[in-house]
Amino acid sequence: MTDAVIPLARPVLGEAEERAVIEVLRSGQLSLGPRLTEFERLFAQQVGAARASAVSSGTAGLHLALRAVGVGVGDEVVTSPFSFVASANAALYEGARPVFADIDPLTLNLDPDAAAAAIGERTRALLPVHIFGYPADMPAFERLAAGHGLAIVEDACEALGAAHADGTPVGGRGHPAVFGFYANKQLTTGEGGMVALDDPEMKLRIDSERNQGRSPDMGWLDHDRLGFNYRLSDIACALGIVQLRRLEQVLLARRQVSERYREALAGIDGMRLPCPEEGGLRRGWFVFVVQLPAGVDRDRVIGALAARGIQSKPYLPAIHLMSFYRERFGHREGEFPVCERVAASSLALPFFPELGEGEIARVAGALRSTLEP
Numbered sequence: 001m002t003d004a005v006i007p008l009a010r011p012v013l014g015e016a017e018e019r020a021v022i023e024v025l026r027s028g029q030l031s032l033g034p035r036l037t038e039f040e041r042l043f044a045q046q047v048g049a050a051r052a053s054a055v056s057s058g059t060a061g062l063h064l065a066l067r068a069v070g071v072g073v074g075d076e077v078v079t080s081p082f083s084f085v086a087s088a089n090a091a092l093y094e095g096a097r098p099v100f101a102d103i104d105p106l107t108l109n110l111d112p113d114a115a116a117a118a119i120g121e122r123t124r125a126l127l128p129v130h131i132f133g134y135p136a137d138m139p140a141f142e143r144l145a146a147g148h149g150l151a152i153v154e155d156a157c158e159a160l161g162a163a164h165a166d167g168t169p170v171g172g173r174g175h176p177a178v179f180g181f182y183a184n185k186q187l188t189t190g191e192g193g194m195v196a197l198d199d200p201e202m203k204l205r206i207d208s209e210r211n212q213g214r215s216p217d218m219g220w221l222d223h224d225r226l227g228f229n230y231r232l233s234d235i236a237c238a239l240g241i242v243q244l245r246r247l248e249q250v251l252l253a254r255r256q257v258s259e260r261y262r263e264a265l266a267g268i269d270g271m272r273l274p275c276p277e278e279g280g281l282r283r284g285w286f287v288f289v290v291q292l293p294a295g296v297d298r299d300r301v302i303g304a305l306a307a308r309g310i311q312s313k314p315y316l317p318a319i320h321l322m323s324f325y326r327e328r329f330g331h332r333e334g335e336f337p338v339c340e341r342v343a344a345s346s347l348a349l350p351f352f353p354e355l356g357e358g359e360i361a362r363v364a365g366a367l368r369s370t371l372e373p
């Protein structure tokens with residue numbers, strides 16, 4: 001008998017979600033209905049923001065947030081090369097240029113000193129990413145932004161449930177902070193996203209631009225600016241409301257899985273585990289990514305795990321070394337050595353709230369026997 005395959009991620013969805021979706025279907029109002037405003041209000045409360053705008057994806061949220069802070073053609077946005085490609089792409093949508101700076105070797109987040117060195121005449125905004133749910137050093141970026149007159153947009157797509165050292169939840173510092181609700185995230189609506197923010201004018205702009213540029217007090221067909229269709233349906237919002245009710249439990253289960261992994265994987269020579277939480281901050285556990293020992297052939301490890309029914313994947317590749325970015329901007333190896341070293345050795349292991357102790361032991365055993373033959 002072979003064991004069932006252990007997937008990389010699996011959402012927690014139950015009868016409450018089914019009921020909520022059916023209720024919306026039966027109501028006949030599938031979009032721009034009561035679930036939308038309710039989900040926004042509850043989500044803003046959750047992350048300590050004054051308000052929030054639901055959108056069709058994290059990527060759409062990043063796009064509208066960059067527009068809302070005034071990023072446009074010819075501007076530069078300083079950001080991390082160690083991220084999901086969407087954070088850099090969002091700048092390109094507006095004809096702006098993502099300017100990368102290297103990451104901190106421990107937290108894997110954009111290094112504030114490197115970001116400072118990357119600021120130039122055309123820099124308009126900073127776009128730190130809370131990678132793997134670990135809070136970026138926002139106080140440092142806020143000082144930098146104030147000193148240079150820059151806007152901040154936070155990519156918090158991996159960081160729901162995280163908190164800074166001063167206790168502020170990630171997303172609650174006032175700048176637009178963007179969350180994502182794809183099925184592998186801490187909260188899912190299938191596809192979806194949210195921009196948490198303080199400024200009421202900015203919310204009006206985002207709400208209009210997600211809805212074809214329609215102004216809130218005008219009729220359906222009156223459009224006073226360029227907009228997009230980045231709406232999130234009431235079906236998705238109803239899912240999100242139920243998922244918010246589960247959130248504390250899901251975050252706790254994720255934390256427990258991370259702690260079990262940490263014990264099960266301790267002492268493998270040269271392998272690095274996710275960095276511990278420093279100075280009272282809290283990670284919103286999103287993935288469990290290890291850095292393999294130097295010289296280990298990652299593809300061989302992935303193959304050996306797959307042969308034992310365990311999914312794993314390189315996570316994340318460096319954005320500047322993707323073929324599209326190389327060709328468009330002439331990036332090459334060696335520009336951001338920390339990011340490149342981490343990107344070359346990092347491996348995401350199966351990670352989700354319902355990952356059991358037996359499965360964790362199976363993953364750890366397989367990894368150990370592959371690395372310590």
Ligand SMILES: *Cc1c(COP(=O)(O)O)cnc(C)c1O
Pocket residue numbers: 057058059060083084086087129155157158180181182192193
């Ligand atoms: C998930 C994610 C996004 C947004 O993804 P969507 O699929 O558009 O919701 C953006 N940035 C990071 C770092 C992410 O992990």
